[in-house]
Amino acid sequence: MSLEILKAGVLDTVQDAGRPGYRKWGIGPGGVMDHYASHVANALVGNAAHAALLEMHFPAPHIFFHRDAIVSLTGAEMVPTLQGSEVPLWKPLIVKAGNTLTFQRRNKGARCYLAIRGGVALAPWMGSHSTNLKVNAGGFQGRALRKGDVIPMHDDTFPKGITGAFKVLPWSVNHTAAYGPGDEIFFTPGHEWNWLSERSRRDVVTQSFVIESSSDRMAYHVGHSALIFRKKQELLSSAVCAGTIQALPGGNLLILMADHQTTGGYPRIGHVATAHLPRLAQLNASDRFRLKKISVEESEKMLLSLGRDLRDIHAACCKKLEDYEAIH
């Protein structure tokens, strides 16, 4: 009752919504990079929003299913194929025992999620299945997946009596609003925003930024023209969050992502709107984006609106699955 990694990808980990609550011990929340795609993936298979799933990058793994299962793929477009046939993202799929899932190429986005109905049957660490690579804890043996790993899945009686090949179920989630339009990432000003010179503040909201290749799940390094500070002062370290935009001493920017440290002492020029973290999480090295400054009120409105959308999506997906189950 499991799935098996026939070939490892560049970085495939078990993740969930993270383990908040342990900053006092220096343990960051971690969790998925794209909280929208992972939530929808779970909704499509009828899981709880916070259920554990696989986060994959390209080159992606080859995954063999040892039993039938309802699964879904969301996030980056990496041309997933089952038994050699391309299958869509953002839809529930019924895979059959003996099927192999592969990915052909990366068209768009950085991270793809695979949710399995019932979830993976692994022991959580400190209340979460997220993989903490720094201390090798959580997820699957606290590490990225390797060839030969067999990941146990919870028993799931559905789908029963479905014969033949794999199947794409006939409904999908429209995700376009969550990722576009445009290349703007909204942010709210940080406590040290006004330390930037007027010119630099203008530059931040008018120039485009490029994601550098040193970016990873901990932080994005972003390139841009040098920023000038009119105020310089050593800060005592304090808590930081995913989305915090820090200015490094050399004038470079660092945007903290899911696996960020719990504390930081660099000037915080801003914070990416949580509703736009999924957009940022789907950018690759050398991708460009622009920053747009908004108020905290606007940022809250966007996040609440996204939360309501996800609630509705979740309810609709569960209803569809129930109806499908009732007929079959």
Place this chain on the structure above:
Amino acid sequence: MPEYAIFPLGDQAVTFSLGNTIQIRNHRKVMAMQHWLRQHPFPGLLDIAVAYNSITVVYDLYLLHTSQEMESGFGYVRDLLLEAYRQSGLRSDTTPGLKRIPVCYESPCAPDMEYIMAEKDLSRDRVIALHTGRNYQVYMIGFLPGFPYMAEVDPMLMLPRKTTPRGKVEAGSVGIAGVQTGIYPVVSPGGWQIIGRTPLRLFIRESNPPVFLEPGDQVQFYEITSGEFRKMNQHNA
């Protein structure tokens, strides 16, 4: 009390800070606020993080908002932090625990000892006496799981971080940086001047809690020989 600042850390966290210097009095105040907040949780509360002079409350905005009528999540949490500031005393109710930590100050446990001696014009014994001669306050855990930020180091021992961080610092390494002293719980790159190494493990993932030190603890270092270090060594290497 110095002036405080309250500001949003994006749309799901709020920070309250007191001044911008390391002051035990300010730290005790934010510890007391933490204590009060843990007794007054709200729907959506995810985490409370205390640092040197600040406290940060992290929350799930959607859960908070759907729990009750409110103008804004930031406003709600800001008001709660102000309430914690007014309602809490100067110190938290818990008495600080004193933890004694053995440290080997000999080579190869102390790769920066020669540099520290030369830079500060001190004998090895004097460096050790200065480092072990006072108790340190654990102000926060950060950087790595279980990494304690402690202060204050004797002014005669104060040195800045390395200009180029070391690629690999061994688990248990005790470092100094400015007024701070800290311990690397796991192998990591690091820029602090390594003055010694403890055989104790500060982070054990299977334990509850997984960390040896928490904010509010007091720490005293004591010297051990390299022979004692080998006998007590809990690290893999």
